[in-house]
Amino acid sequence: MISRVAPVATVVLAIVLLWYAGAVALNSAWAHDKAKRANVTLGFNELVMDTWAQEKPRLPAPHQVIAEIYKTTVLKKITSKRSLIWHGWVTLSATLLGFGLGTGLGISLAVGIVHSRAMDMSVLPWVIASQTIPILAIAPMIIVVLNAVGISGLLPKAMISMYLSFFPVVVGMVKGLRAPDSMQLDQMHTWNSSRSTMFWKLRLPSSMPYLFTSLKIAMAASLVGAIVGELPTGAVAGLGARLLAGSYYGQTIQIWSALVSAAILAATLVAIIGFLQSITLRRMGMVR
Amino acid sequence: MIWISGALVFWVLMWMLNVKLSRRPSSRLVGLLVPAIFGVSILVIWEALVHGFEISPVLLPAPSAIAVRFANSLPTLWVDFVQTFVKGAMSGYIIGCGAAFLTAIAVDRSPFLQRGLLPVGNFVAALPIVGLAPILVMWFGFDWQSKSAVVVVMVFFPMLVNTVEGLKASDHMQRDLMQTYGASYSQGLTKLRLPAAMPFIFNGLKICSTLALIGAIVAEFFGSPVRGMGFRISTEVGRLALDMVWAEITVAALAGSAFYGSVALIEKSVTFWHPSQRKR
Numbered sequence: 001m002i003s004r005v006a007p008v009a010t011v012v013l014a015i016v017l018l019w020y021a022g023a024v025a026l027n028s029a030w031a032h033d034k035a036k037r038a039n040v041t042l043g044f045n046e047l048v049m050d051t052w053a054q055e056k057p058r059l060p061a062p063h064q065v066i067a068e069i070y071k072t073t074v075l076k077k078i079t080s081k082r083s084l085i086w087h088g089w090v091t092l093s094a095t096l097l098g099f100g101l102g103t104g105l106g107i108s109l110a111v112g113i114v115h116s117r118a119m120d121m122s123v124l125p126w127v128i129a130s131q132t133i134p135i136l137a138i139a140p141m142i143i144v145v146l147n148a149v150g151i152s153g154l155l156p157k158a159m160i161s162m163y164l165s166f167f168p169v170v171v172g173m174v175k176g177l178r179a180p181d182s183m184q185l186d187q188m189h190t191w192n193s194s195r196s197t198m199f200w201k202l203r204l205p206s207s208m209p210y211l212f213t214s215l216k217i218a219m220a221a222s223l224v225g226a227i228v229g230e231l232p233t234g235a236v237a238g239l240g241a242r243l244l245a246g247s248y249y250g251q252t253i254q255i256w257s258a259l260v261s262a263a264i265l266a267a268t269l270v271a272i273i274g275f276l277q278s279i280t281l282r283r284m285g286m287v288r
Numbered sequence: 289m290i291w292i293s294g295a296l297v298f299w300v301l302m303w304m305l306n307v308k309l310s311r312r313p314s315s316r317l318v319g320l321l322v323p324a325i326f327g328v329s330i331l332v333i334w335e336a337l338v339h340g341f342e343i344s345p346v347l348l349p350a351p352s353a354i355a356v357r358f359a360n361s362l363p364t365l366w367v368d369f370v371q372t373f374v375k376g377a378m379s380g381y382i383i384g385c386g387a388a389f390l391t392a393i394a395v396d397r398s399p400f401l402q403r404g405l406l407p408v409g410n411f412v413a414a415l416p417i418v419g420l421a422p423i424l425v426m427w428f429g430f431d432w433q434s435k436s437a438v439v440v441v442m443v444f445f446p447m448l449v450n451t452v453e454g455l456k457a458s459d460h461m462q463r464d465l466m467q468t469y470g471a472s473y474s475q476g477l478t479k480l481r482l483p484a485a486m487p488f489i490f491n492g493l494k495i496c497s498t499l500a501l502i503g504a505i506v507a508e509f510f511g512s513p514v515r516g517m518g519f520r521i522s523t524e525v526g527r528l529a530l531d532m533v534w535a536e537i538t539v540a541a542l543a544g545s546a547f548y549g550s551v552a553l554i555e556k557s558v559t560f561w562h563p564s565q566r567k568r
Contacts, residue, residue, distance in 0.1 A: 007404030015408070026427075058427065118307040121319065122326035133541040136418070136502045141525050141533050145347050224416045231509055239419075247422030247510055259419045266415050 019062055026058040027051035060253045068257040084261055090238040092265060094154050094226040098161020099219055105162065106169025106218070107211075113170070114177040114203070115195070124174070131167050135160065136228045143229060157229035157238075161222035168221065172214030176207025209286060212277035219269045227262060239265075291340030295333045302329035349531040357531040358538055364520070365539050372517040373543050375432035376504035380439025385496055388444045389489070392451035397473070402452055409449040417442045421507040430511045438507040443496035450495075454488025455481050487562050490555035497547045501540060 024047075031050040035042045042050065052061040060068075069084060076083040109127065112119045139160050146156040180202050188198045230240030239258045246255035306322050331351050337343070338350040345353060358365070395401040421438050428434035458481050466476045508518025517536050524532040 004403070007400050007402075008407050009404075011401070011404035011408045118303070118310040118322070121310045121322040122306050125323040126327060129541075129545060131498060133537065133544060136506050138521070138533075138537055141521065141530065144525050145530070148347060220415075224418055227416050228418060228506060243419050243422055244510075247426065250426070252423065252426070255419075255423055259416075259423075262419055263415045267411060 016062060019059075020052070023057065023059045023061040024048055024051045027054055030054060030058070056250050057252055060256050064253055065256045065260055068253045069261060072257065073261075084242070084257065087238055087242050087258070088261055088265060091223070091226050091230065091240065091262070094157035094229065094238070095161055095219075095223045095265075095269070097154060098158035098225060099165050099222040101158060102162040102165030102218055102222060103169050103215065106166040106214075107173055109166070109170050110173030110177060111199070113174050115199075124170075127167065127170050130163075135163050136225070139225075139228050139231070157226050160229040161225035164225040165218035165222040168214040168217040169211075172210045172217075173207055176210030177203045179203075179206045179210065205284060208280060208284060209277075212273060212280070215273050215277075216270050219273055220266055223262065223266050223269065289340070291336045295336035295340065298336070299329060299333055302326070346528045346530060349534055353531050354534040354538065358535040361532065361535060365535060367515050368517045368520050368536065369539055369543065371432060371513070371515045372435070372504050372508065373501065376435030376507070376516070377439055377500040379432070380436035380504065381443060381496060381500040383436065384440035384443035384500075385447045385493060387440070388447035388492075389451055392448055392455060393477070395452070396455055396477070406449060406452060409445045409452070413445040413449055417445075418503065418506050421503070422510045425507060425510040431513055432516075435504045435507045435512075435516075439500045439503040442499045442503040446495050446499065447492040450488045450492030451485065454485030454492075457481075457488060458484040486555075486559045490551065490559060493551050494548060494555070497551050498544060501544050501547070505540065 028047060028051055031042065031047055031054070034050070051057070052064070054060075057064070072082060072084040076085075109123065113124055114120070142160060143156045146152065146159070177199075184202060184206075185198070188202055193201070226238070227240040227243070230236075230238035231244050239262050242258035243255055246252065246258065302325055306325055309318055309322050309325075312318055335350050335352060338348060349357075395405055418438075420441055424437045424441070425434045428437050462480055462484070463476065466480050471479065505518040505521070508516045509522055512519040517540055520536050521533050524530070524536070
């Protein structure tokens with residue numbers, strides 16, 4: 001346990017130290033500027049203290065970000081528009097909806113691709129090509145167009161999440177559904193099983209490890225999709241809107257707190273899938 | 289009505305053709321023809337449906353309108369392409385992937401650092417890094433340098449994780465053999481472990497090639513000079529000139545595919561020995 005935690009802890013500690021050092025380096029110009037106007041000379045200690053406590057620093061120190069997160073989660077009411085939990089929930093709901101839609105689309109495409117050769121040959125290359133299009137770039141257009149049609153709110157953002165998250169699922173599930181080797185498939189044939197039995201009893205169970213690996217990637221991707229989807233809506237709600245509003249008004253601490261909470265959200269979601277994965281695979285006897 | 293029924297008939301015909309083609313013994317020609325037919329039929333149906341339902345060009349322009357717009361605004365598209373792709377994405381891609389590669393080699397001799405960096409790298413690779421874009425735009429200004437910085441941060445960790453993973457890919461027997469030859473560390477690295485890491489490195493390079501373009505375009509939403517693909521997309525959406533947006537998307541798709549394709553081609557010639565590259 002120690003041998004696994006110690007290296008990670010060292011790297012994380014190094015990152016935090018670098019962060020504090022970076023805050024000093026990036027914010028000292030403003031601190032010097034301020035001191036000059038006030039006609040005081042800064043000693044080293046005062047300089048460092050000042051760079052870690054500015055109101056609009058170029059790089060806020062970690063404790064400032066944590067304080068801001070604490071202020072906007074615990075001290076604010078959840079229904080308040082300043083509550084990070086409320087914004088996080090807006091993003092989370094779009095993420096989950098998009099993730100669900102994307103997973104559904106991905107699995108059904110994969111089932112079609114595995115069972116129909118025509119679909120395999122015509123759809124799969126385009127699925128791969130579809131990801132070389134930077135979809136995030138189209139996000140503003142999708143949002144605006146869907147708004148014009150009358151679809152607004154959750155769905156447009158979820159569509160972008162869906163587009164980003166279906167791809168890893170298709171690729172992973174095609175691989176997974178094809179994972180049973182010919183011996184196992186032949187065995188099923190000798191039992192005279194139909195294609196659907198073969199699917200439910202052999203292909204689907206053996207695709208589970210691939211499914212969960214893809215789901216983790218899909219979840220991370222759909223969170224990115226939801227955040228970018230919030231940018232063009234004019235900064236109304238959600239973590240992406242907090243980012244944009246923060247960048248308009250130079251509220252760096254707000255940007256960083258939105259970023260850190262997005263990171264926490266991503267880590268939690270991926271960890272939940274990892275947890276489900278270990279339970280499912282253990283119950284199916286697939287853990288090696 | 290005639291457009292819609294025409295589209296349906298065309299779809300059914302093309303699908304039957306594809307089913308027929310895919311039943312034939314696979315060859316190179318069929319492998320290219322089938323997806324091509326599928327792509328063309330989608331374009332034709334798109335065109336027909338736009339005419340059939342009389343969808344306003346503000347919502348969804350027809351492919352023909354996009355093609356006309358594309359042909360008419362080549363100079364603008366080229367300027368945007370140079371600004372976003374060549375200056376922003378490519379420079380960031382090279383710096384980011386290069387730095388990640390060098391970092392991976394630097395931590396290679398310390399298993400302690402590796403064990404620390406891998407989980408952290410995997411974690412960061414799953415984060416919404418795009419969110420850093422506004423901050424980096426604030427730090428590096430509106431021009432391509434900030435876009436390049438966003439791309440560097442986006443590609444660094446996926447590339448690092450893949451390279452570190454790759455450097456572990458050679459097995460014990462092979463490393464022992466190098467030792468019996470009396471190979472030094474650097475010889476072992478250049479003659480055995482780097483070549484063995486190439487499939488992983490190229491996997492990272494391929495993932496990063498799509499990330500780079502996305503990063504450069506999204507970073508432009510947070511501020512850019514009056515050129516660039518992201519800038520054009522966000523302003524033309526505001527003016528409801530969707531045919532221009534789609535022309536820009538076409539450029540992005542072509543550039544992205546060409547970039548990915550060229551990395552894949554280099555991969556093919558470098559890792560010709562790997563099972564996944566052999567002819568089936």
